[in-house]
Amino acid sequence: MAGTLAGRVALVTGASSGIGEGAALALAAAGATVAVAARRADRLDDLVKRIQAAGGKALALPGDVVDEAFARNIVEQTVNAFGRLDILVNSAGIIQAGGVENANTDEWRRVLEVNLLATLYTCTAAIGPMRAQGGGDIINISSTAGRRAAAPFGPYSTSKFGLTGMTEGMRQEVGKYGIRVCIVEPGATSTEVADSISDPNYRKAMQAHVSKDGAMKPEDVADAIVFVLSLPRRANVSQLLIRPTIDVAPM
Template identity: 35%
Template sequence: MSRFDLTGRVAVVTGGGTGIGRGAALVLAEYGADVVLAARRPEPLESTVNEIRALGRRALAVPTDVTDPDRCQDLVDTTLGELGRLDILVNCAGGAETKSLAQWTEEEWHQVVALNLGSVWFLSRCAAKPMLAQGKGAIVNISSGASLLSMPQAAPYAASKAGVNSLTGSMAAAWTRKGVRVNAIAVGAVRAATLVDDLERLGIDPDSVGGTNASGRLGEPDEIGHGVLFFASDASGFCSGQTLYMHGGPGPAGI
């Protein structure tokens, strides 16, 4: 179990106020990490900060627009200034609407790509600098099963997440030899507000979507959080450049 121990390490989790980001942040804190949470809305961040502090860990909320490279650098600088180091980055901020290809505007395309892919590019490069300087670090990118499938109703989102998978491999090839491992998790349907709200808007029962995988249910944010823990900890010390598909197992279609 010592390989999962994160005591003394500092993690930055984007999208950390809700859903998978919150679940990952709490799991990392349970295993000893101090956590900096970043997202646009401060209220959910403060709620999660209080939960982490109740576990006896240090926690900090830093409202951040992760599509802005200057704000990404500010987030890293604040983390170093307040907590003294940066060992783990979890790029979890993301999302998009669901609609047909013809309905997307040019502005919406750019917004989705900036949020899901641009943020990973900008923040990972900022966070890698102190990690490379100390000779050790772990970056975990939250991708999506949409990146591995043909999903016309989520085309810009799927394309941006496919880009995340590619960046994960490229960054791992550049940085692993220098001590910084980079991996991704392509998540399936998880019980997070973004998915549940979108499905309900479309009149789709969220549990019916979960029923299409082998487990017959939606995933829970903390389950993805334990996947993040594996990649963030020394338990995955020989693993870098990988995209793990966590989706409840292949359903009847074998996907």
């Protein structure tokens, strides 16, 4: 498949829905070979079939990136299957509501594991192969919640603030190896991410927020990712804040 990313190999986590799915489709449409990872194997299989039907090449890697061994292994599997890894998009993420005083520490722990530590695992595994081949791109999907804390969603904001710090530190660390690092911070985007919120009231409110008129679509964020990757190697977009054109009021 011809395109601006022809010849590149990408790995996308959280690819069974939302921004991850949109990124995988956009990368494939731009010519990249794409390995896709997520827990829902049936959705990954369907995604691979769609990419292949459009003339692309893809590989499904089902599993949970919270498992450090699995997260590291999907990087290895991608390199083994396609000979290299040029692009890593960390899109796996979850939201939970909650504050600090009466924190549900199990929920806090799970959010931090998925949104921050799982990204650390894949990044750690990807840097070596990218360094050996002379460069690459790592893109971590965050949120406007990583810039502005929201008390009702303490676990989520905390994980995204942490992701911002980790990503910027990594950019400074690996730029000398030709590895570009970017954090993408979307505003309200129509995805399924709110569906897993355990509190029914906050779940309903967040579902309404991300689906209201003016909210972005996953493909909007995916197109922005392809833009970042398409720039000359000397240019590193380190932070990309992307919001709906129509002001969608925060929670």
